[in-house]
Amino acid sequence: MNIDRQQIQHIVRDVAFTTLLPLTNNVSRDYKKDGSIVTAADDAVQSALSRRLAELFPDIALLGEEMTTEQQQQLFDSGKPIWCLDPVDGTSNFASGLPLYSISLALIEQGKVTFAMVLDPSRDESFTALRGQGAWLNDLPLRLTSPNLSLDNTIAFVDFKRLPQDLALKLVRDRPFASQRNLGSIALELCWLAAGRGHIYLHGKQQIWDYAAGDLILEEAGGFASTLYGNPSFRYTLEPRSSCAAIDEALFQVWQNYLLDAVNG
Numbered sequence: 001m002n003i004d005r006q007q008i009q010h011i012v013r014d015v016a017f018t019t020l021l022p023l024t025n026n027v028s029r030d031y032k033k034d035g036s037i038v039t040a041a042d043d044a045v046q047s048a049l050s051r052r053l054a055e056l057f058p059d060i061a062l063l064g065e066e067m068t069t070e071q072q073q074q075l076f077d078s079g080k081p082i083w084c085l086d087p088v089d090g091t092s093n094f095a096s097g098l099p100l101y102s103i104s105l106a107l108i109e110q111g112k113v114t115f116a117m118v119l120d121p122s123r124d125e126s127f128t129a130l131r132g133q134g135a136w137l138n139d140l141p142l143r144l145t146s147p148n149l150s151l152d153n154t155i156a157f158v159d160f161k162r163l164p165q166d167l168a169l170k171l172v173r174d175r176p177f178a179s180q181r182n183l184g185s186i187a188l189e190l191c192w193l194a195a196g197r198g199h200i201y202l203h204g205k206q207q208i209w210d211y212a213a214g215d216l217i218l219e220e221a222g223g224f225a226s227t228l229y230g231n232p233s234f235r236y237t238l239e240p241r242s243s244c245a246a247i248d249e250a251l252f253q254v255w256q257n258y259l260l261d262a263v264n265g
Helices: 005-023 040-056 069-078 091-096 165-174 186-194 208-221 249-264
Strands: 029-031 037-039 061-064 082-089 102-109 112-120 125-130 134-137 155-158 179-181 200-206 224-226 241-246
Touching: 005 040, 005 102, 005 112, 005 125, 037 040, 037 091, 040 061, 040 082, 040 091, 040 102, 061 069, 069 082, 082 091, 082 186, 082 208, 102 186, 102 208, 112 186, 112 208, 125 208, 134 208, 155 186, 165 249, 186 200, 186 208, 186 241, 200 208, 200 249, 208 224, 208 241, 224 249, 241 249
Parallel strands: 061 082, 155 179, 155 200
Antiparallel strands: 029 037, 082 102, 102 112, 112 125, 125 134, 200 241, 224 241
16 A cells, blocks of 8 residues: 555644643543553544544554454454554653653554554654665664674663563573663654664563554664564564564574573573
8 A cells, every 4th residue: 555654744743743742741540451551642642543544544444552452353353454553652651741652653454564653742753664665763764783782782672560570580680781771662662773772672562553663663774573482573463472672683683592591491
């Protein structure tokens, strides 16, 4: 499907600046059954983007995080192209006034992500990618170059909370990287990796709307990713998946081997 990357950027930015940012520091939080936070901003952004995208692409349904599992599964089972949206990735950050959150949007066709966009409204940074055509940051080509770092000299984006406990404890004990960050937004962490703002990444439980866009952006920028157990990083499923990633192939192999030894040992 032909997607006008800049047209979608304009729509998402418009929704962010007219719907999301005005709610900054002005929302109350509620809790879903799984304990995750949801705010009025999540619903407002999802509703606005669903409406705007339907005007341009009436035949493409939108799968949003704030839908029921039954609704999401029905869209998956249809086999038709879908938009996959996380309206506010990093909701707890947003609800706390911490400017580390994003809008993550991916187009999935025949089980593959073909277009991706992650918008960081706080910095007005738009990360986009088209499969086979590259990745961009605010319309400037995004291409990683290897810094030739050893693992112990890297900055790592690691979410300890969702890792197997033994692995989390081993990482704390061994500290195989130079230092560790956790932004609280999966999409932003993958995009910052694609921009070279970190070097390796690890997460134990990502939902498809968390990572679909960021995964393609990192891939098109030249990064490498897989699950914690060495399987392809993206899979067309509602089941959560782990992820390990790095900005170049050599570093990825070292990081992946360390993790595989840790989980198998």
